[in-house]
Amino acid sequence: MVVRRRPIKVNEAISRVMAFAKAGPVEHVPIEQSYGRFLGEDLIADHHVPPFDRSPYDGFAIRSIDTAEGSRTNPIVLQVVGEIGAGSVFSETVLENQAVRIMTGAQIPDGCDAVVMLEVVKEVMIDNKPHIVLKRKVKENDNISFAGEDTKKGTIITKKGTYINPGVVAVLATFGYKYVPVSVKPKVGIIATGSELLEVDEPLQPGKIRNSNAYMIYSQVVRAGAVPIYFGQFCDDLDTCFDQVQDALEKVDILITTGGVSVGDYDFLPAIYEKLAANVLFNKIAMRPGSVTTVAEKAGKLLFGLSGNPSACYVGFELYTRPIIRQYINAFHPFLKKEKAILGKDFAKANPFDRFVRGRLSFQDGKLIATPVGLDKSNVVSSLAEANVLIVLPGGTRGYKQGMEVAILLLEDQEGTTLDAFVNTEINSRRSSRHVE
Numbered sequence: 001m002v003v004r005r006r007p008i009k010v011n012e013a014i015s016r017v018m019a020f021a022k023a024g025p026v027e028h029v030p031i032e033q034s035y036g037r038f039l040g041e042d043l044i045a046d047h048h049v050p051p052f053d054r055s056p057y058d059g060f061a062i063r064s065i066d067t068a069e070g071s072r073t074n075p076i077v078l079q080v081v082g083e084i085g086a087g088s089v090f091s092e093t094v095l096e097n098q099a100v101r102i103m104t105g106a107q108i109p110d111g112c113d114a115v116v117m118l119e120v121v122k123e124v125m126i127d128n129k130p131h132i133v134l135k136r137k138v139k140e141n142d143n144i145s146f147a148g149e150d151t152k153k154g155t156i157i158t159k160k161g162t163y164i165n166p167g168v169v170a171v172l173a174t175f176g177y178k179y180v181p182v183s184v185k186p187k188v189g190i191i192a193t194g195s196e197l198l199e200v201d202e203p204l205q206p207g208k209i210r211n212s213n214a215y216m217i218y219s220q221v222v223r224a225g226a227v228p229i230y231f232g233q234f235c236d237d238l239d240t241c242f243d244q245v246q247d248a249l250e251k252v253d254i255l256i257t258t259g260g261v262s263v264g265d266y267d268f269l270p271a272i273y274e275k276l277a278a279n280v281l282f283n284k285i286a287m288r289p290g291s292v293t294t295v296a297e298k299a300g301k302l303l304f305g306l307s308g309n310p311s312a313c314y315v316g317f318e319l320y321t322r323p324i325i326r327q328y329i330n331a332f333h334p335f336l337k338k339e340k341a342i343l344g345k346d347f348a349k350a351n352p353f354d355r356f357v358r359g360r361l362s363f364q365d366g367k368l369i370a371t372p373v374g375l376d377k378s379n380v381v382s383s384l385a386e387a388n389v390l391i392v393l394p395g396g397t398r399g400y401k402q403g404m405e406v407a408i409l410l411l412e413d414q415e416g417t418t419l420d421a422f423v424n425t426e427i428n429s430r431r432s433s434r435h436v437e
């Protein structure tokens, strides 16, 4: 008889896995390749931004004191003694009743303390020399973009663990990072098991299906920020699978297998862990889908035995493998972003296990609505294509009604959630799932 497995709670499984989380090293990549990576060091401003006082407009740099008596009835006349575009510097000091024609981005000349826009002055020639006429008083510091007003030298602009988006790239370039320190991506091996599996380009045959999990996980690994290494698909044969797992484990930081983790005659992963003398952290979790998710550890490396059932495989990865990857790349918030939303339709199925229901997030009148999509079975693949959230429905109930407040996990988000916030959110417990009108 098969030994009955004892399910552990999701949070317990998370804490057992996270006990083996480690941070990876830092490498330098060309700035063009930094988008989508995680910053490997705090970024400290080594100069002011902007580095000098500059003009935010095309106009004239002046000395405000010269305009003290200026008005409609008392126009001020200033002699234009030079002109500078962005990138040029006026080398002399501007004297009484003088002005310099200046373009946006150019450094304010010595002696000047304000800028007037081209539109507010009249340009005239007096004695064949250019002058401007100004019918108003200008205050000191008017229209000056000051050195350091964007960023002061010495401030931490972007912290280690920040996801590098195009805005961060702009800051990196501003501070001269031709090469950017980023966290090294872990190498994640993928092995698909199952004698029923066809290659993706093979025609269907009786009793066989195409291997979708390998490619699904491949892209989940990329989305999580790691490098996938696909070792191929193997039939349910203990020796073949053992050799593959042992060999792959040498070459990667993390190893994922799909299929063969349950109690069936051809489910060889439990025997493989035993033969490897790996430490099995758990082999049953009180969750659906993904209850058979098994995690083992060998010499500090984690082996994720994800289910063969596509949706179970997907959810097992997002809950347990993704945070390990995100921790490795030093992301601040390694867990999927957790939010509250309103359940978009009834979910009536009772289950003693916590459910992670594939859902689609929409916005209605400023509220977040999460609606279950497709058939919610662990062997279903099509609903995964529609899902952009997992709706967390704690177990032990008769079901959930449309309009209830539920927790959701955002699948496409980059910001994430900390371990504490992930496991301690009040909506993690059934009691607080209240009805929202």
Ligand SMILES: Nc1nc2c(c(=O)[nH]1)N[C@H]1C(S)=C(S)[C@@H](COP(=O)(O)OP(=O)(O)OC[C@H]3O[C@@H](n4cnc5c(N)ncnc54)[C@H](O)[C@@H]3O)O[C@H]1N2
Binding pocket: 192, 193, 194, 196, 197, 209, 210, 211, 212, 213, 214, 258, 259, 260, 261, 262, 263, 264, 267, 290, 291, 292, 306, 307, 308, 309, 310, 312, 378, 379
């Ligand atoms: N007697 C019991 N039977 C099962 C239990 C149980 O507790 N007692 N658990 C069920 C649950 S829950 C799940 S989930 C599955 C897990 O099965 P395995 O992880 O062992 O996976 P397989 O048996 O290899 O395959 C299951 C299913 O998935 C299909 N599959 C496998 N690999 C792929 C792939 N790469 N791409 C697409 N589909 C794949 C496979 O054909 C099977 O249909 O066990 C239940 N049984």
Ligand code: MOO
Binding pocket: 287, 288, 289, 290, 291, 292, 293, 307, 309, 311, 312, 378, 379
């Ligand atoms: O591991 Mo299974 O997904 O609970 O159906």
Ligand SMILES: [Mg+2]
Binding pocket: 259, 260, 261, 262, 263, 264, 266, 267, 308
């Ligand atoms: Mg099986």
